[in-house]
Amino acid sequence: MxxxxxxxxxxxxxxxxxxxxxxxxxxxxxxxxxxxxxxxxxxxxxxxxxxxxxxxxxxxxxxxxxxxxxxxxxxxxxxxxxxxxxxxxxxxxxxxxxxxxxxxxxxxxxxxxxxxxxxxxxxxxxxxxxxxxxxxxxxxxxxxxxxxxxxxxxxxxxxxxxxxxxxxxxxxxxxxTMTLPARQIGNGVVDAFVHTTEQYLSYPADARVQDRLAEGILQTLIEVGPQTLAEPNDYPARANLMWAANQALFGMVGLGQPQDWATHAMGHELTMLHGLDHAQTLAIILPALWRYRFAAKQAKLAQYGRRVWQLSGSDKVIAQAAIEKTEDFFQRMGLPTRLSAYQLDAHLVADGVAAQLTRHGRVKLGEHLDLTPDDCRAILLTAD
Missing domain, CATH: 3.40.50.1970 (Rossmann fold)
Structure with a gap:
């Protein structure tokens, strides 16, 4: 840690x-x-x-x-x-x-x-x-x-x-929050979810308390997100969603942890250029980034898959299945995970985001500070 x-x-x-x-x-x-x-x-x-x-x-x-x-x-x-x-x-x-x-x-x-x-x-x-x-x-x-x-x-x-x-x-x-439309609930759940993974899903740092805080928040969001959509007047579900979203970025999850935040860096540019909701950009980018950085993130993806999704098997198998589970969860919350769902051309998006990142000096991203605008362009091309 x-x-x-x-x-x-x-x-x-x-x-x-x-x-x-x-x-x-x-x-x-x-x-x-x-x-x-x-x-x-x-x-x-x-x-x-x-x-x-x-x-x-x-x-x-x-x-x-x-x-x-x-x-x-x-x-x-x-x-x-x-x-x-x-x-x-x-x-x-x-x-x-x-x-x-x-x-x-x-x-x-x-x-x-x-x-x-x-x-x-x-x-x-x-x-x-x-x-x-x-x-x-x-x-x-x-x-x-x-x-x-x-x-x-x-x-x-x-x-x-x-x-x-x-x-x-x-x-x-x-x-x-009980009168919020389903779109805002879905966005809120995904936003909180990705806030948590940005701080948690990098590489192991033996921050055991923080890991389990993150995993508890993620499990709670997976439980109460669909529940809130199905039962808008369910006060306990609303209360747990509100507290989970608060704790995701309260400051404790990321203590002593290597943090990523590349998904957010790309997402901000995608929102500015094409007008997508913030959470919509995160749902597209996160699974694509995880696949692109699979080798570097495999250990933490496997831990996430075992503890949050209760998956079993080899680390590689669990890590791959965990990405698929995450994509499915985002889609169940009403957020597509492909640029084509918003009629956006992947090449146009990738070029624009890479140019914006370069203009803003965001040229060393991720937990290892080795993710370049060209890497970000490649990630977005896989999210077509």
């Missing part, structure tokens, strides 16, 4: 009815910027519950944060907050709203070009405090310090990380 440091200051309030705690979680004199997305929270009761909890607070809302939050939209929120002298950011939504809130919280007090925050190209001195009401379990962004922001005018989808943007608290009420 490799050396590591770990700290997570986010207070989590989990369970039905916890939105009411907003009144005590945010200081009475705070001036709140409430960020949300397309308006679904006004139809499922979440907006009203938040408004009731904040009835004694000063707050103003800014809506329209997109999936894959756009820099231009977020900068409008920054200007609005500055004009209104708001000093606390409350994200109500899924990972995109939360990622946007992290950028907004960092950008409001920032002097200079706010785009430099993305990619950690400038040191942050401060950020506004952040709180979260989660409505879509998927990214784990509600309790970590990472965010991914898009800028369509320059074809960029890039991340930044800074401990200053750790949310102070996150409210996770599984009931807020």
């Amino acid at each position: 490799q050396n590591f440091s770990f700290h997570n200051p986010c207070q989590i309030e989990f369970g039905a009815g916890q939105i009411s705690k907003l009144s005590t979680l945010i200081a009475a004199d705070a001036r709140i910027l409430l960020l949300y997305g397309g308006g679904s929270i006004k139809h499922n009761g979440v907006y009203d519950a938040v408004a009731a909890a904040l009835s004694q607070h000063h707050w103003q809302a800014f809506s329209g944060i997109e999936p894959n939050p756009e820099y231009e939209t977020l900068m409008r929120a920054v200007r609005f907050a500055r004009e209104q002298q708001l000093d606390f950011v409350l994200a109500v939504g899924g990972g995109s709203v939360i990622d946007g809130a992290k950028f907004v919280a960092a950008a409001i007090p920032h002097e200079g070009d706010c785009w430099q925050i993305i990619g950690n190209r400038v040191a942050l001195k401060t950020a506004l405090p952040i709180g979260v009401v989660l409505t879509l379990p998927a990214t784990g962004s509600e309790s970590n310090f990472a965010a991914v922001i898009s800028r369509r005018e320059t074809n960029d989808k890039l991340s930044f990380k800074n401990p200053l943007v750790f949310p102070q608290f996150a409210i996770l009420d599984p009931k807020t």
Whole structure:
């Protein structure tokens, strides 16, 4: 196991009815910027519950944060907050709203070009405090310090990380997820699944606790993903899905582990170039990457196959079957695993993603830092 440091200051309030705690979680004199997305929270009761909890607070809302939050939209929120002298950011939504809130919280007090925050190209001195009401379990962004922001005018989808943007608290009420469409549930399950495998499925590092945390999360997602699709009002399934998605990227799974993240690097470029949902790109790329890197990953694939899928046989046989099981699971969650399912030409996609990775300097990817843009091009060609 490799050396590591770990700290997570986010207070989590989990369970039905916890939105009411907003009144005590945010200081009475705070001036709140409430960020949300397309308006679904006004139809499922979440907006009203938040408004009731904040009835004694000063707050103003800014809506329209997109999936894959756009820099231009977020900068409008920054200007609005500055004009209104708001000093606390409350994200109500899924990972995109939360990622946007992290950028907004960092950008409001920032002097200079706010785009430099993305990619950690400038040191942050401060950020506004952040709180979260989660409505879509998927990214784990509600309790970590990472965010991914898009800028369509320059074809960029890039991340930044800074401990200053750790949310102070996150409210996770599984009931807020019960009206989500099947597509969003499928996306959330696959997103959480791949977050876990990016940290777990590289090569053995004798990180036994972390391995079993990862395997438990994966087994839970395999159980509750289809269950949630079949029984949308099953509260225990929703609760376990919400917690599994949180724990996938809470920070503990990857401690002391060699981590991959090449699937995400390629997926971000695929989303920016062709508009696929983030999880849709992951479902396409992950099995193809595993096959391309089969020899390097065989030991961990075999462990995954034995412990998560209860497969038996030789390491090679189990590893191959584990990839097939994973593909089948993604498809059962409603996500195809081939580019052709989206009428995308593999050569066009592969060339575009390789060029974008090169432009962004992502030329040494994977757990061994030996995966080049040409390798990524080859991987995508096999995902036709």
